[in-house]
Amino acid sequence: MSVTVIRKASWVVRWEGGKHVYGRELDVAFDNSGILHLGAAWQGIADLEVDGRNRLIMPGLVNIHCHSGDEPLAKGLFDDTGTPQLWGNALYEFSTLIDSDADAKAACQILMLSELLASGVTSCLDIAGDHPRWIGIAAESGLRVWFAPGFRQARWRLTEAKALDYDWDEAAGETARDEALSVLDRVAVDGSCRLTGVVAPSQIDTCHPDFLVRALDEARSRKLRLTVHAAQTMAEVTELYRRHGKGPVPLLQEIGVLGPDVILGHGICLDHHPLTRARTAKDLETLAATGTNIAHCPVTFARSGQGMESLGQYLRAGVNVGIGTDTIPFNMLEEMREAIIQSRCRSGDFADINTAEVFHAATVRGAQALGRSDLGRLFPGAAADVVSVDLTAPSMRPVHDPLRSLIYAGAERAVRDVWVAGRHVLDNGKPVGLDTAGALAEIDAAKARAIRVAENTKGCSFNAIAPRCLEMPA
Structure with a gap:
């Protein structure tokens, strides 16, 4: 085992006394088994020595909700777009327009994964659809990845009046669930110990309650987490009141789909x-009492106000x-940063939250949401997921x-630089195991293909669907 x-x-x-604290002028030694030493001069074997002067060393960040499937294709498309009849949210009308092939x-x-690594992420939960290279790319990246292949029984549809409706196909939902579980079975035999499965019924409103219950049973029988989008929009909450006479948290409590092994995507409304x-x-009290986790993603919702x-x-x-x-x-x-700013703005109180609390989150x-007490902190025995920040960068000075x-x-x-399980996976800002340049070359052509499909679906030019922010005079 090579020691860095x-x-x-x-x-x-560093992690001390149940909290993050600062240390100064310290050695950090680690290998693939974990952090070996964090303190004064390391006297043991050093296969690779790295100069820590003018560096901040911190634990890798843990991202518990992201979608790799189509999202990079949507860059620059729908940032100024929304559906007024659905509280301005762009999710239901526009997110399904841009799709991607394998x-x-x-x-x-x-x-x-390249962007996550570059921002110090060492663990992520990816809610996406299976494709031939999904597991392989994650393994090559060096990150810890929790795979959450989504499945559901209904798909969203907007009526002519821009009301949210649903096309139900329970048989297709059962098939999609079985296919998702087969992906998790493939992930389970990975030998790297960095890849994990998550059972992921896609949204609370696109699944019947009994379907959610069975999904949690599958997760618990496999000792895996379950994640589901819930309380993410008012359109969803309104639909649940129409069907069940209650909101998402009371419904999930009634059917028993809450707990420390459950992660609710967003939990806003x-x-x-x-x-x-x-x-x-009462919902916050219920979530706290059951130990249920929330994945907070402020940027995308802030775009919709x-x-x-x-x-x-x-x-x-x-x-x-x-x-x-x-x-x-x-x-x-x-x-x-957005989590801090939004929390202060929404509460009207600068003291509503501080930097340490958001870093802890x-x-x-x-x-904690992923069930890993060895991640997100640096102490001897913790996983060797380490991030190095350049304190001489102009944006960091003065320190x-x-x-x-x-x-x-x-x-x-x-x-x-970033290390995951002691392996160097970001070197001077560049991912080591990912062909980022090749992906960028592909993404331009893929976006053009996706836009053509959207234009055929809508029967108009894409600029009519999502106009550019500035006019282009003839």
Whole structure:
């Protein structure tokens, strides 16, 4: 086993006494078995020595909600687009317009993993559809990847009046679930110990309650997590009230699909949110009491003028909330910055949340959601998932509090090196195991193909569907 030693790191975020703390001028030694030493000069074997001067060494970030399938294709398309009849959300009308074939899915996955690595992510939960290279690309990337092949019984459809409706096909849902479970069986035999499965019924509103119950049974029989999108939009919540007379959290509580092994995607429109018809404010208490996890992805919803009320309130209520990127940009550091800003804006209180709490959410809380107490923190015995940040980068200087500089100003521009399980996977800002240049070459052609399909579906030019932000005079 090759031992890497980072010598005399200027700043280290280490785990001590149940919290992250700063250390100065420390050695960090690790191999593929984990962190061997974090302290004064390492006296043991050093196969590779890395200069830690002018570096911040921190644990890898844990992204508990992202989608690799089509999202990079949508860059620059729908940022100014929404459906007014559905509270301005673009999800139902526009997200399904851009699809990708197998080659494009591989390129999208490579680009997502490259961007995540560049922003310091070492673990991610990828909710996507299977394709021939899905598992292979993840293995080559060096990241820890939780595979969540989605399945559902219904698909969204908008009526002529722009109301949300559903096309149900229960038989197709059963088939899709079985196919997803077969993917998880393939993941289970991976020998790297970096790949894990997650059972992923896609959305609470596209699955019948009994289907969700059976999905959780499958997850628990395999000792896996379950993730499902829930309370993500008012359109979804309104539909659940129509069907069941209750919102998403009471419904999931009634059917028993809550708990420490359940991750709810987004969890925005709870009963305390000002847009909901409920005025009971009991959902946070239920989530905290059951230990259910929330994946918070503020950037994509902020684009539609929506947001969680507020992250600080969830944490004070005792709910475990991790951070995800969801869609583009796949940049965890920008997501963390937005989480802070949105929480303060939505609450109207600058003290609603602080930098340390959001860093904790993006590391330890995300690891808790995935059931991994060895991730998201640096201490002897923890996994060797390590990020090195360049403190000489212009966006980081002058350095007083390096995490604040990184989250509020530096972001991915200052991330230089990443190790996962002791393996060097980002070298001077470049992914080691991913063909990012090849994926970029493919993505332009794939986007052109996807736009042609969307134009045929809508019967008009794409600029009529999603006009560019500036006019192009003849």
